[in-house]
Amino acid sequence: MHSVCVTGAGGFVASWVVKELLAKGYIVHGTVRDPDDEKKNGHLKKLEHANERLHLFKADMLDYAGLCIAIDGCTGVIHVATPVPAGKVTNPQPEMLEPAITGTRNVMNACLKSKVNKVLVVSSMTAIFVNPSWPKDRPMDENCWSDAEFCKKNEKWYCASKVISEREALEFGKKNNLNVVTICPAMVFGPMLQSTICTTNTILLNLFKGKNSFNLGELDKPEEDIPIPIVDVRDCAKALLLAYEKPEAEGSPCGLNEELNYTCEKIMKLGWSHRSLEETLVDSVKNMKEAGLLS
Template sequence: MTTPPRRVCVTGAGGFIGSWLVKLLLSRGYAVHATVRDPDDPKNTFLKQLEKAPENLSLFKADVLDGDSLRAAFAGCEGVFHPASPVPDDKTVDPEKEVMAPTVKGTENVLEACSAASVQKLVVVSSIAAVCFNPSYDHDRLKDETVWSDKKFCKEYENWYSLAKTEAEEMSLKYAEKNGLHVVTLLPCLVFGPLLQTVHLNTTTKVLLFMIKGGPDIMNNKFWPIIDVRDVADALLLVYEKAGSSERYICSTDQIDLKDVLNLMKSMYPNFSYADK
């Protein structure tokens, strides 16, 4: 008698990180419930074409602001991965609607749906945005998983993404301690890599495209901690299988100046117009 596959759910499965995670989970023999806004939308067709998808992937229509839809998707799952989250790439017009509600209220709904569906483990995808923005931090000290962004500072500078990620992660770890749900948080840095989705570009790819198309004449030479999206998927599965509850993990492999990114791109793709200052 064959053992049925372990069943897990991935929120935001049509996204950059979510789709690579679904691909990895299927390759490791998991049965996957994948939440998307619209299972019939052609932009989600690529998920159904992943290896082992016909037998082990089920698409669920769900929205993180709709708790009932989440509970339906989580039913029968031992674990949930929650990468679904907006990553703003332009000026935010309505921070509450565009960033805060889907990230913070959305995560709260995921936590409550996990409890309602008797899910055993939840991995929340946070971000180093929940670590890096703290003006009072001693910059000679290495930032580690004990460091948090300063919410007042984030609000003051209208850094809504960092504020939302910090609030959502804090809430997730507190919920775990209060309600006994096994919650682990993973904090990737800037995630680059090939796309599985075929319609929408993710935010970091848009940045590279912006640079390739000439971008502005002058760019700030920022210092980027970076990671490959496939390493993020590996890390998510690793913490799901190995990490203890309420543990927090920064996920970063390399660091690079934007100037060096630019030079790398120029050497690989010399025929484009690039920012030159």
């Protein structure tokens, strides 16, 4: 029975990845900051098969030794976690950029040390679309990268952290003969497994309440109305498992909407399909009502 380590296991996307892995018979090693924090991680212990096959390890992305312990004995790793500072960011380079890059480096080195067979790195659409020089009529695919220097110059720190981390991970894989695949999801909405509301669903909840709290500061032209590609968290988790399990998955599959000039051709060829936005919104409303977030 194969073991897979999921970093940041208690998070919105990662929780669904853990659920999918357990349902498919994997042993799951999940890294969390505090395995005894029931508010943040108790939902993981309630998942089906968690008692038999889920093991939580205390480690964050800046804890190389802890990551080595969590990854040891695993066949593969799905790296979902991104260090996010609590509260308002006052010094973005050391608070956002450097921890994300260092965290990915630590995961890669721990994977190499443990001789895992495959590493799936969860990047973001923001690693793709902040590229002022990309031809407007050419679909954005794995050949399109956000301009890291442009991002830093314009204080798009999340974009910068994602594009630098993803590129480094792929280069690390090539240099060390480590099978590294990256995937770039769109904005993730959908029902939550955890009890605390995540960042993206906070945006959705506010929209339901008539308040627009989209933070468009990371986009090229935040003053304009622009389409935002969206993916359901359940479809995102399935895309990650496809990219992890399929031997033909390589490079950087994009999990975005081709109608917005992003292509998701590579992940579609692996057998991925997605539900409608209406289903995502309906299920999100039901989930928020059950959680007492909507009256």
